[in-house]
Amino acid sequence: MKSLQQELDRRRAEHLYRRRRVLGSPQGPLLQVDGVALLSFCSNDYLGLANHPDVIRAMQQGAQHYGAGSGSAHLVSGHSAAHHALEEELASFTGRSRALLYSTGYMANQGVITALLSRGDTIFQDRLNHASLIDGGLLSRAHLKRYPHNDMPALARLLEAHAGGEALVAVDGVFSMDGDLAPLSDMAALCSDHDAWLMVDDAHGLGVLGQGGRGSVDHFGLGQAEVPILMGTLGKAFGTFGAFVAGSEALIETLIQQSRSYIYTTALPPAVAEATRVSLRLVEKASDRREQLQQLIGRFRAGAEQLGLLLMDSETAIQPILAGSAERAVNWSRSLEEKGFLVTAIRPPTVPEGSARLRVTLSASHTLEQVDRLLEALGQLDQGDRA
Numbered sequence: 001m002k003s004l005q006q007e008l009d010r011r012r013a014e015h016l017y018r019r020r021r022v023l024g025s026p027q028g029p030l031l032q033v034d035g036v037a038l039l040s041f042c043s044n045d046y047l048g049l050a051n052h053p054d055v056i057r058a059m060q061q062g063a064q065h066y067g068a069g070s071g072s073a074h075l076v077s078g079h080s081a082a083h084h085a086l087e088e089e090l091a092s093f094t095g096r097s098r099a100l101l102y103s104t105g106y107m108a109n110q111g112v113i114t115a116l117l118s119r120g121d122t123i124f125q126d127r128l129n130h131a132s133l134i135d136g137g138l139l140s141r142a143h144l145k146r147y148p149h150n151d152m153p154a155l156a157r158l159l160e161a162h163a164g165g166e167a168l169v170a171v172d173g174v175f176s177m178d179g180d181l182a183p184l185s186d187m188a189a190l191c192s193d194h195d196a197w198l199m200v201d202d203a204h205g206l207g208v209l210g211q212g213g214r215g216s217v218d219h220f221g222l223g224q225a226e227v228p229i230l231m232g233t234l235g236k237a238f239g240t241f242g243a244f245v246a247g248s249e250a251l252i253e254t255l256i257q258q259s260r261s262y263i264y265t266t267a268l269p270p271a272v273a274e275a276t277r278v279s280l281r282l283v284e285k286a287s288d289r290r291e292q293l294q295q296l297i298g299r300f301r302a303g304a305e306q307l308g309l310l311l312m313d314s315e316t317a318i319q320p321i322l323a324g325s326a327e328r329a330v331n332w333s334r335s336l337e338e339k340g341f342l343v344t345a346i347r348p349p350t351v352p353e354g355s356a357r358l359r360v361t362l363s364a365s366h367t368l369e370q371v372d373r374l375l376e377a378l379g380q381l382d383q384g385d386r387a
C-alpha cells in the first residue's frame with residue numbers, strides 16, 4: 001500500500017497542495033474568507049445574481065411551497081412542476097426543442113456522453129476541455145482523440161481518419177481556464193461534413209455572451225441544427241445551482257431513458273429550480289450587467305498590459321495572468337491576499353505543466369474602482385516575481 005502521507009507531502013513540496021477556504025458571507029466582490037474581508041476576483045458569478053434579492057426570494061418561496069428537498073429522483077417522484085417549468089423555459093431561452101435538468105454540470109457531461117457513446121465509438125476533445133468532458137469520455141469507453149487547443153486542421157485530420165462507430169466532438173464554448181472561445185462555426189462545419197455530433201459545454205458563455213445572454217453558440221449564430229447538443233450550467237452566471245442539456249426531442253428522450261447520471265440521482269431541490277426561473281428572467285434582461293462586465297474587462301486588460309503582465313487571448317470575464325511555475329502562481333496569489341485580494345492560483349493538473357496562472361474573473365458586480373485597486377496591487381508584485 002502506498003503512503004498517502006508521502007504523496008501529500010510531495011504535493012506540498014511541489015506547490016500543488018490545495019486547501020479550502022471557509023466563507024462566512026454570500027458571493028459578491030467582498031467576501032469574508034476565514035474571518036478576513038477580501039476583495040474577490042475569482043468567482044464564476046459573472047452577473048452578480050448569486051446574491052440577488054429576487055433570486056433569494058424565489059428560493060424562499062419555493063421552499064415554502066415545495067419544502068427543502070425533492071425527496072426522490074426525477075423518474076420516481078421527484079420531478080416537480082418547478083423543474084418542469086424551468087426545463088420548458090430553458091428550452092425556449094436556448095431555442096432548442098427541449099431541455100433536461102441535471103444536478104450538476106459534471107454529471108450532465110458524463111450523462112450525455114455515456115448515453116450516446118460506447119466501446120467502438122470515438123470522442124474528439126480539445127486538449128483544454130473541462131475535466132468533466134474528459135471524464136465522461138473515459139467512462140463511455142469510446143476511443144479518445146485529443147487535438148491541440150483550437151487546432152482545426154488537426155481536428156479535421158482526426159475526423160477524416162475516423163472509420164466506423166459514432167463520432168462526437170465535445171468542446172467548451174468558452175475555455176474555463178483560458179477564457180478564449182472555441183471556433184464553433186468551423187467546428188459545426190467539420191462535424192456536418194463528417195457526420196459527427198457537436199456537443200458544446202457553455203458553462204462560461206451562457207448569461208454572458210450572445211443575444212440576451214444566450215451564450216457562445218448564439219454568439220456565432222448557431223442553432224440546434226449546427227449544435228445538436230448544448231450543455232449549460234446554472235451555478236455560474238445564473239447564480240444558483242445545477243445544469244441542463246438542450247436539444248432535440250429524441251435527444252432528451254434518449255437521455256431520460258438512458259443517462260445514468262440523470263436516472264440514478266436525487267432531483268435538485270425544487271426551490272433551486274424556482275430560484276433559477278427568476279434568475280433566467282434576470283439574465284435575459286441583464287444587458288446593462290453585460291455591458292458593465294465588458295467595460296470592466298476592457299479596463300482590466302488595458303491596465304494589465306500597461307503593467308507588462310502576461311495576459312491570455314481572452315475577451316471574456318475570465319482573464320488569466322500567466323505565471324509559469326506553480327510556485328510563482330502561489331507566491332503571487334499569497335502576496336495579493338496580504339494586500340486584501342482573493343485571486344486563486346490555478347496549477348497543474350487543472351492546467352498544463354508550466355502554465356500555472358492567476359485566474360482573475362470579473363463580475364458585473366465589480367466596480368471600475370475595484371478593478372483599478374486590483375491593478376495597483378498587481379503592479380506592486382515583486383519585480384523578480386513578475387513574468
Ligand SMILES: *Cc1c(COP(=O)(O)O)cnc(C)c1O
Binds near residue numbers: 103104105106203235
Ligand atoms: C464548472 C464547469 C462544469 C461543471 O459544472 P458544475 O455544475 O459545477 O458541476 C462543466 N464544464 C465546464 C466548462 C465548467 O466550467
